[in-house]
Amino acid sequence: MKAEEFDERFDRGEDVTSELDMTTVQRPNVEQRRVNVDFPEWMIESLDSEAKRLGETRQAIIKVWIADRTEHRDNRAA
Numbered sequence: 001m002k003a004e005e006f007d008e009r010f011d012r013g014e015d016v017t018s019e020l021d022m023t024t025v026q027r028p029n030v031e032q033r034r035v036n037v038d039f040p041e042w043m044i045e046s047l048d049s050e051a052k053r054l055g056e057t058r059q060a061i062i063k064v065w066i067a068d069r070t071e072h073r074d075n076r077a078a
Contacts, residue, residue, distance in 0.1 A: 001019055006019060044058075045064065047061055
């Protein structure tokens with residue numbers, strides 16, 4: 001299929017995923033590395049309480065909070 005036909009089908013809202021080679025797809029900046037961080041007991045209890053309240057895991061809460069903090073820092077620096 002030529003690019004023009006692909007674009008037209010996409011613009012009409014048709015499903016074009018069958019035309020894509022998904023075997024080599026990669027999401028940028030999502031390679032994971034493991035880190036170990038020691039937290040005081042009170043902080044873990046606070047994290048667990050918030051995670052339970054939100055129905056998330058402790059790890060998810062930590063990731064969101066760190067992402068939020070670093071995103072704000074990056075925005076202020078720009």
